[in-house]
Amino acid sequence: MDFLAPLSGIAAVVVPVFLIAALGFGWKRAKLPYDSAFITTFAINVSTPCLVFSSLVRLTLGGEELLTMAAASVGCMLLAGLLATPLLLAFRLPLRVYLPALSFPNGGNMGIPVCLFAFGETGLGLAVLFFAALAVLQFTIGPALAAGRTDVAQVLRTPVIYAVAVAVIVLLTGIQPPQWVTNTTTLLGNCAVPLMLLSLGVALAGLRMQGILRSLAMSALRIVLGFLSGLAIVHLLGLQGTIRGVVLLQSTMPVAVFNYLWALRYNNAPEEVAGMVLGSTAMAFLALPLLLLAVM
Template identity: 85%
Template structure:
């Protein structure tokens, strides 16, 4: 029984993530009704900001812990990009196409649910903080890398940024929001995790892998670079416990779907990025049990 306990714990994390994403995948392939525009708009503008606010506002972390987690998030993504750059240059592959995909992990659709199932509410809050930092970078540096410029108006229209600011204000001042605010944001935030996973499955169903060998090679590189960058950051910052596990998990997530959306928007070889999203997500379902065994 003792030998089966770790496997049971890992299965408790991996299986729900896989099944909900698979449900979205099958739903799309069955051509059942799915209003992608509404779901995406609702998730970005309502449920995810509410999840960010309600999760961060409940965290029992000091200001130093918040800064450390934000630094670990920024550092892991920056280091992954730095490690990827000479590899891409040596391979004569365009930085604008591949660098964002190798730098930004799927810390939202996949990372948040995995951390929730692995580490409970504390893991959820820390993962949300990682994702919030990622979202800010992805809406500033992401377009800059993909199109050579930063869309300031797009950044200012990102509700997650304001949710983070309000949550940090609550944490630093000790102000207690009215119970109706807490209940409302918690209720709406609870929609975010299943919507993220379901939407991930729907998005994957619409992608096609072209240039399979290169896509798989770059997908494996994303996971390796993410783990290496995450490992370096937890060692540099001397992180332990849940924070260490969350940073490693989030850093090693597959290519974020938003990378494909940016590539599509700027006509920046979207089929290549789509292959990386699909390939890295498939590989991550195979490697996730090993990763969980290392951090749990």
């Protein structure tokens, strides 16, 4: 039954992502103890930076390839934003509410696990690199779009940025970190993926979809714009193989949960953004098998 092999490969990627996120969703709905503040803080400040560092230092990419991947990440986000802007203006929808959500994909707690299961350790490292560039923009341009200003202090308090900087120095200089450093960061980094997926499920369980039709339309637009932007960037940069697959997967991810947090913080119609997070995540799960067929 060779025709079942592609389905088996896709199920190996989709099912773990879905089940762990569903576990978080069900946990929240069952009102079981879940310290979201601690887990989110730990994931953002400890496990994710360790995952970024430990994954990047294991990469065998050269400096040119690192720059290419970072450029692809930035290009996907900027192109999605550029494509979304005239559409939002034409329909007289506020840019401060919708533009961040349409520009920034969920490259962390959904994109990283998907790329890990699809492409193994190499995919994980490349996905982390994509996410690192995404995180820098999301903590600079994201709040700037939502609030109309840049919060430099927030950027300087983002540990992922320092993890990326140290990892890049290690890669470019060829310095070998002590074994205890790599073992510790690897161990802590291994917590990141399940915590990301659990947190995604918990966050989705707490959201409510309002304005269903518009939320669904904007959710579909995020998926379409992300895929088209990724397709354009991989063609423009001439990317092939695993790098191409990772860029397409990451770029097509649904609306990042952080967009909801920024909308909530700056009172930019958070219920609308919550609907986009919920709707686009559901659509991404449905579209993931087809997307995986296209990239694997």
